[in-house]
Structures are given as structure tokens and as C-alpha cells.
Amino acid sequence: MAALVHGRPRRWRVLPALLAVLAACNAPSEIPPQAGRAAPGGHADTGASATATPPVTAAPPRTEAPPTASEDPGAATPRPAWLGTRVLPRRPDGYGEVRRTPPVLRDRRLVTVDHLPPPRSPGFQADVGPVPDDVARRATWSEDCPVGLAQLRYVTVTFWGFDERRHTGELLLHRRVARDVVGVFRQLHRARFPIEEMRVVAAPELDAPPTGDGNNTTSFVCRPSRGSTRWSQHAYGLAVDVNPFHNPYIRGDLVLPELASAYGNRDRRRPGMVVAGGVVTRAFAAIGWGWGGDWSSLRDWMHFSADGT
Secondary structure, three states, rough: OOOOOOHHHHHHHHHHEEEEEEEOOHOOOOOHHHOOOOOOOEEOOOOOOOOOOOOOOOOOOOOOOOOOOOOOOOOEOOOOOOOOOOOOOOOOOOOOOOOOHHHHHOOOOOOOOOOOOOOOOOOOOOEEEEOOHEEEHEOOOOOOOOOOOOHHEEEEEEEOOOOEEEEEEEEEEEEEHHHHHHHHHHHHHHHHHHHHHHEEEHHHHHOOOOOOOOOEOOOOOOOOOOOOOOEOHHHHOOOOOOOOOOOOOOOOEEEOOOOOOOOOHHHHHOOOOOOOEEEEEEEEHHHOEEHHHOOOOOOOOEEOOOOOO
């Protein structure tokens, strides 16, 4: 101010007026923080814009696309309406024609559909008991299977979905391994390893036309081994398949499920994949089970069994 006003008396006469001007210029603006910029506390302020005296204006709000499943590890996407409905032409070997993985399934993180009531209390829950009559009627078991119904156990366990919610899954397991397998899923629950679906395979599914997009984690299925006439370990309740779409069976040009080719690239890690040294392989190895991901003639990354076959 000394440069603008010469002489002390005049400087002090104009001081109150100048102070008033400066106070007006430095008064807090009524404009809120810019949309999309972090406000106090770390939250983004996306409130409505406010008026202000020109030339000061608020920055226009930024428009951003919501994060996709691949950008946010915790994000889950709705199930496509066509899932399970697009029948594939059959190959000469009876399997469906292998197709490229649809974009929405290349990083598959779908919301779980509850087949059983979700857990009512926190933490891991499990139950092991005889196979209820209604479950036996809808399962693939029959008198022709290599294991009697009395040798199987109906098992329910808590699992985490890709939707970051806890769900109740069901399995049919041989009675001598049921408790061990419950311990495996207890570890998967503790690690929050995501599973999309876990339910008992129904009899009509054995003859259903192929759609190549299933992803059911399951155990007992009364069927032969693929490409063989001998019974699969699944037919005894001594094998478990985990997230089949994320962990496909690949032999030559055959991929099962038929739309899961994108998951043949095991170097690109995505949630739900079973990997060497991961929580799933470690948990099954601890109970002495073998993994199809270790096989040399083919790869069956979903598959774990009591005898390694």
C-alpha cells in the first residue's frame, strides 16, 4: 500500500476502506469442491453445481464409465440372459463345437443365483448327513451307479461368490472323504476364494444339449470318465470340480466347457482360477488329493480326486 499512497496520514485514512475491499475479495466462495475431486475425508463430491459471481465458475462434472469387472476385483456382473440357452452343434465325438469365449465371459465374475437359503450367521457353516430322499430323486444316482446311496453324504458348505456375498452350496460326497472336503472348503471360505455356483447335478443334465457355458462346482456325477468306459471318480463321490469355466478341461482341440477357451491362457490370472501353489491346490494337497492341472497328456484344471485320476 505504501507504493500506492504517499504520506502516512493519507495511508491511514484509506486503510479501512482498502481492508474492506480485500476482505470482500478473499471471502470464501459458495462453490463446492469440483465434481469428481476428493473432498475432505476422501469421498468424491458429486453434488449439484452452485452459482457464483463471474468470472469464477465451477468445473463441469466428469462423466466416467462405471468400473468393469476386470478393473475392480470385487465387481460382479449380472448373468447374461442367454446363459445356458444357446445350444452348440455337436462334434463327431459328441461334445459341443468349441467356440471363442464371449467377451462378457473372458473375465467371468457373475452374480451367484441362490439354490439354497444363504447362511444366517457369520462365519463358515457346514453340515454332513445322509442323502435326503428329495436330493436322491433329483441327483444322477441310480441303482446302476458304482456306489450305494448309503455310502454317500449330503454336504452343505458356505462359500463366497464373485458378488462378495456368502452363499450356501451343496455336494454329494463319499462318506469317507466328506469331512476332509469340508475342511478344504473351510480354507477356501477363509481365503474368500470366489465360487460362482455349487449344487448337486440333476439327472436331466447328463443328456442335456451342450451350451458350453456352465460353471457349477460339484462332486458326485454318475458317469464314466471322459473318453473312457470306466467309471469316473465323480461316480464314487471321490472327486470335486471347482469353477469349471475358469478351470477348463483341455485335450487337443477339445475344450470343456466349450466356450471357456479364454481360460486356456493360465498366465493371465483372474479370480476363480485354480493355480499351482494357490489356496485351492494347497488345500486339496493337504488331504492327499491329486490335481488334474498336473497331468501331462491333458489338462483338467478344475479337477481334484482322492486317487489323482
